[in-house]
Amino acid sequence: MIKTEALSKHYHIGDTIVKALDNVTLHIPAHSFVSIVGPSGSGKSTLMNLLGCLDTPTSGRYLLDGMEVSNMSDNQLAEIRNRKIGFVFQGFNLVPKLTALENVELPLIYSGVSKKERRSLAAEALEKVGLTDRSSHLPSELSGGQQQRVAIARALVTRPPIILADEPTGNLDSHSGRDILKLFQKLHEMGNTIVLITHDEYIAGQAQRIIRILDGQIVDDVEVG
Amino acid sequence: MIKTEALSKHYHIGDTIVKALDNVTLHIPAHSFVSIVGPSGSGKSTLMNLLGCLDTPTSGRYLLDGMEVSNMSDNQLAEIRNRKIGFVFQGFNLVPKLTALENVELPLIYSGVSKKERRSLAAEALEKVGLTDRSSHLPSELSGGQQQRVAIARALVTRPPIILADEPTGNLDSHSGRDILKLFQKLHEMGNTIVLITHDEYIAGQAQRIIRILDGQIVDDVEVG
Ligand SMILES: Nc1ncnc2c1ncn2[C@@H]1O[C@H](COP(=O)(O)OP(=O)(O)OP(=O)(O)O)[C@@H](O)[C@H]1O
Ligand SMILES: Nc1ncnc2c1ncn2[C@@H]1O[C@H](COP(=O)(O)OP(=O)(O)OP(=O)(O)O)[C@@H](O)[C@H]1O
Ligand SMILES: [Mg+2]
Numbered sequence: 001m002i003k004t005e006a007l008s009k010h011y012h013i014g015d016t017i018v019k020a021l022d023n024v025t026l027h028i029p030a031h032s033f034v035s036i037v038g039p040s041g042s043g044k045s046t047l048m049n050l051l052g053c054l055d056t057p058t059s060g061r062y063l064l065d066g067m068e069v070s071n072m073s074d075n076q077l078a079e080i081r082n083r084k085i086g087f088v089f090q091g092f093n094l095v096p097k098l099t100a101l102e103n104v105e106l107p108l109i110y111s112g113v114s115k116k117e118r119r120s121l122a123a124e125a126l127e128k129v130g131l132t133d134r135s136s137h138l139p140s141e142l143s144g145g146q147q148q149r150v151a152i153a154r155a156l157v158t159r160p161p162i163i164l165a166d167e168p169t170g171n172l173d174s175h176s177g178r179d180i181l182k183l184f185q186k187l188h189e190m191g192n193t194i195v196l197i198t199h200d201e202y203i204a205g206q207a208q209r210i211i212r213i214l215d216g217q218i219v220d221d222v223e224v225g
Numbered sequence: 226m227i228k229t230e231a232l233s234k235h236y237h238i239g240d241t242i243v244k245a246l247d248n249v250t251l252h253i254p255a256h257s258f259v260s261i262v263g264p265s266g267s268g269k270s271t272l273m274n275l276l277g278c279l280d281t282p283t284s285g286r287y288l289l290d291g292m293e294v295s296n297m298s299d300n301q302l303a304e305i306r307n308r309k310i311g312f313v314f315q316g317f318n319l320v321p322k323l324t325a326l327e328n329v330e331l332p333l334i335y336s337g338v339s340k341k342e343r344r345s346l347a348a349e350a351l352e353k354v355g356l357t358d359r360s361s362h363l364p365s366e367l368s369g370g371q372q373q374r375v376a377i378a379r380a381l382v383t384r385p386p387i388i389l390a391d392e393p394t395g396n397l398d399s400h401s402g403r404d405i406l407k408l409f410q411k412l413h414e415m416g417n418t419i420v421l422i423t424h425d426e427y428i429a430g431q432a433q434r435i436i437r438i439l440d441g442q443i444v445d446d447v448e449v450g
């Protein structure tokens with residue numbers, strides 16, 4: 001399902017080259033539950049952005065369901081992101097002018113679902129993250145952890161086959177964090193592929209497999225679950 | 226140093242009233258190291274914003290160093306924020322167009338320090354959070370945890386007597402998180418007052434005192450250190 005070959009991402013700042021990702025070769029089969037761990041600045045979000053087709057590599061290949069992503073048009077990439085991938089961003093990326101409910105509805109707009117059905121699915125997703133009574137709040141009227149949970153609900157509302165979650169519990173108390181983990185585990189049991197970046201050792205250990213990144217490279221890859 | 230009496234903050238959303246903070250009476254003496262814990266949405270950031278003079282209460286009083294904050298003019302409030310309080314925001318609030326170094330310099334601009342001295346103090350603060358080689362990066366060119374560390378460096382650069390830190394390690398691996406904790410502990414030994422909101426049980430336990438918040442109210446307040 002997810003296959004990278006010597007994937008690299010370099011940035012140029014002045015005369016320096018920052019090797020955010022350096023020759024990463026990785027295979028994540030469908031229906032896996034994988035944690036990605038590593039120090040701050042080690043390349044985890046960079047990897048996720050490439051896997052989520054939100055960014056293009058400097059070199060190397062990325063094959064998603066057997067198709068070479070670098071060969072795709074912008075339209076094809078947008079369609080893949082909408083149909084195949086749910087993304088929880090480290091910085092949430094909620095739309096400031098939309099309420100929590102409207103933010104969660106957004107991915108459904110592309111899927112041709114009726115407005116009534118959209119509202120109902122979005123309400124259900126918000127309920128799963130414990131935010132029913134915050135549906136009409138704007139992001140600025142929500143706590144940090146509530147914004148994070150809206151971002152999670154939005155990533156899950158279309159039940160996409162692949163869920164990429166970048167530090168989904170960083171702003172949550174451990175109780176709320178474990179509720180979110182149970183959500184991901186349930187989706188995994190129902191067949192979704194989950195790739196979860198986390199700094200939380202407990203949450204990382206609940207996956208089937210832990211991939212460790214350091215200075216843009218994979219340094220460890222172990223089956224645990 | 227910090228004294229609140231029946232401090233409340235209510236929001237109106239449609240017909241509902243959200244009691245973000247509800248009758249909080251609190252005394253934090255100078256030179257304390259206090260953790261504030263509680264579930265997502267319980268009122269921690271709301272309390273911090275009031276203590277940091279970034280917001281005004283719906284009712285109740287806040288006395289900072291014996292002075293009633295609600296009686297102050299905007300100019301007086303701005304001066305207090307610049308001279309007395311260093312703030313690490315849950316959402317970082319870095320200036321997008323400024324480099325890491327320039328962001329950290331910002332609080333020094335008000336303090337009448339020369340440009341050369343500003344650069345040197347800001348560089349020193351960035352070094353303390355391990356980001357010397359990211360000084361010229363813009364926030365968008367930094368990882369989530371690196372942005373968080375720039376926000377921490379900025380809060381500390383003027384050595385303000387009171388440091389309010391809202392989830393300063395939420396995006397950091399445990400190693401980086403403990404480096405940040407040591408930073409705060411060192412400042413505390415040097416006489417600063419530290420108020421730290423955290424979801425991390427280990428970090429919370431390293432303070433002298435843990436205040437627990439639930440549904441906008443203080444439900445527990447224990448000396449631990
Ligand atoms: N502008 C606003 N309008 C309405 N409700 C608000 C507003 N700002 C915050 N709230 C509500 O007030 C409550 C407390 O928010 P606060 O940000 O203080 O929580 P918190 O304890 O910091 O949570 P977290 O751990 O998730 O950061 C939340 O339930 C939130 O939805
Ligand atoms: N646009 C950019 N230009 C230059 N360097 C960048 C850019 N974006 C990211 N970097 C650098 O690439 C490295 C990897 O960043 P990335 O965001 O992937 O780290 P991360 O593992 O997600 O870290 P964190 O745990 O702090 O979120 C970092 O050192 C960062 O400074
Ligand atoms: Mg990251």
Ligand SMILES: [Mg+2]
Binds near residue numbers: 143269270
């Ligand atoms: Mg908060």
